[in-house]
Amino acid sequence: MSKKWYELKLYPNFKDGEEEILNLLYRVDEFAVFILRKANTTRILVRADDINAMHFAGIANAKLDRLEWNPSLRYNFSRYYRMRTHYALPIVQEIRPSILYNMLEELDSNDNGMECILACYAIYRDESYSISRWIMSKEGHEHAIVKALKSMFTPSRVKSIEKAKRLSPLTESLIEKARWKMRLKHFHTVIALGADNTRVLDMLEGALPYGLVAYRSEEHSYESDLSSIVERSSMLKKCILSDIELASMIALPKDASILRLVTADTRTFTTGLVVDADML
Numbered sequence: 001m002s003k004k005w006y007e008l009k010l011y012p013n014f015k016d017g018e019e020e021i022l023n024l025l026y027r028v029d030e031f032a033v034f035i036l037r038k039a040n041t042t043r044i045l046v047r048a049d050d051i052n053a054m055h056f057a058g059i060a061n062a063k064l065d066r067l068e069w070n071p072s073l074r075y076n077f078s079r080y081y082r083m084r085t086h087y088a089l090p091i092v093q094e095i096r097p098s099i100l101y102n103m104l105e106e107l108d109s110n111d112n113g114m115e116c117i118l119a120c121y122a123i124y125r126d127e128s129y130s131i132s133r134w135i136m137s138k139e140g141h142e143h144a145i146v147k148a149l150k151s152m153f154t155p156s157r158v159k160s161i162e163k164a165k166r167l168s169p170l171t172e173s174l175i176e177k178a179r180w181k182m183r184l185k186h187f188h189t190v191i192a193l194g195a196d197n198t199r200v201l202d203m204l205e206g207a208l209p210y211g212l213v214a215y216r217s218e219e220h221s222y223e224s225d226l227s228s229i230v231e232r233s234s235m236l237k238k239c240i241l242s243d244i245e246l247a248s249m250i251a252l253p254k255d256a257s258i259l260r261l262v263t264a265d266t267r268t269f270t271t272g273l274v275v276d277a278d279m280l
Contacts, residue, residue, distance in 0.1 A: 001049040003032075003230060005067040006056065008044040009264035010256040014061040017252030018095040025185065025243040027055045029124035032230050033250050034073060036117045037104045042261045044252075045071060047230060059252075063264035073117055073227040075194030077201055080236060081212040087127070087240035088134040088178040091211025095244055098251040100207040101259050107203060116195035116204055119226040120250050121233050122187040127240050131182040138175050139167065184242035190233050191249065194226045209248065212239065 032047040046056055046064070057064040083091065100118060107114055167175070191212060195201045205214075215237055229236075241249075253259055 001051070003047050003049050004053065005070055006046040006048070006053055007065045007067055007262070008046050008056060008059070009063045009065060009262055010044075010252065011061045011063070011264050012257040014252070014256040015254070017254050018097060018247060020059050020062075021251045022095060022243060022247045024055055024059060025187075025247055028052045030122070031056070032119070032121040034071075034117055034119050034226065035100060035104075035250070036073065037107070038115045040260055042101060042104050042259060044262075062252075071227055072225065073119070073194065074225045075115070075117065076196045076224065077198055077217065078192055078194040078224045078226060079201055079205075079214040080216040081191040081193075081208065081239065082215040082237045083239045084211050084213045086134065088131045088181065089174060090177055090181045090242060090245055091209045092245055092248045093177070093180065095248045095251060097254040098207070098248075100204075101253040101261070103203065103207050105259060107200060114196065114200055116200050117193070117226055118204065118207070118250075119190075119192045119194065119229050120246075121190040121229045122241075122246055123189075123233075125186055125188045125240075127186040128182045131178055135175050135178050135182070138171055138178075181242050181245075184244060187241050187243065187246050188238040189241045189246055190229055190236050190238055192226055192229060194224060209245075 028048070029052065030048070031052050034045040034047075036043045036045060045067075046053070048056060053064065085091075104116070107116070191208070193201055193204050193208075195204065253261070256263065
């Protein structure tokens, strides 16, 4: 099914961005979100097929408008991210209010007119089986046939020693975290940042969890067109994230009324600009 471009506009009374995005992730299975800062204003663009777009349209106190053009999101510098540790281990275990939107406001006050973006493409893939295999490897579980063969040729004294083995507290803690992630919904996710200078990129990284690390940086190349992240997703490294991990990165703002954000019909008290298609 073909994917279309939309703009998600929040009403000034929009609240609880973390809860709204988590509820959304329960329902969607593929989408791309672009949190864009340009001309002193933040915009939230969405690319999705008709079915997934319906779920975005169901966000409370928000409006989803279909774009009549395909935006070009080109930046001089871009960075793509991978997980710092094995994907079975969560990088966060709770959703906190996103600092990205406040950071964009602060960046503008220090660097008037700067342009930057957080781009995210996610597709649902159940990884509970592969995470369970990682847990088994840490617990020392083996295939039943291998275990039976070993028992035939292993002296009983060695068997009793192996039985007495215990996992370290650190390993037990990691296994518990993996079990927690295994029970959640999983997404194969591409995360990227784009900006016109590396100083802004460095600052934007502060809005990402520590569990992510840049694996690729591009300067003045076709990779900088982040609007094509969906088409190029098969060539890019993906993070395997739970819905809670993903929501912690793309959570909607806690309070839309205090941001210079493109809103639905009614402007926020700080927004004095009318934004049109020519600004993208």
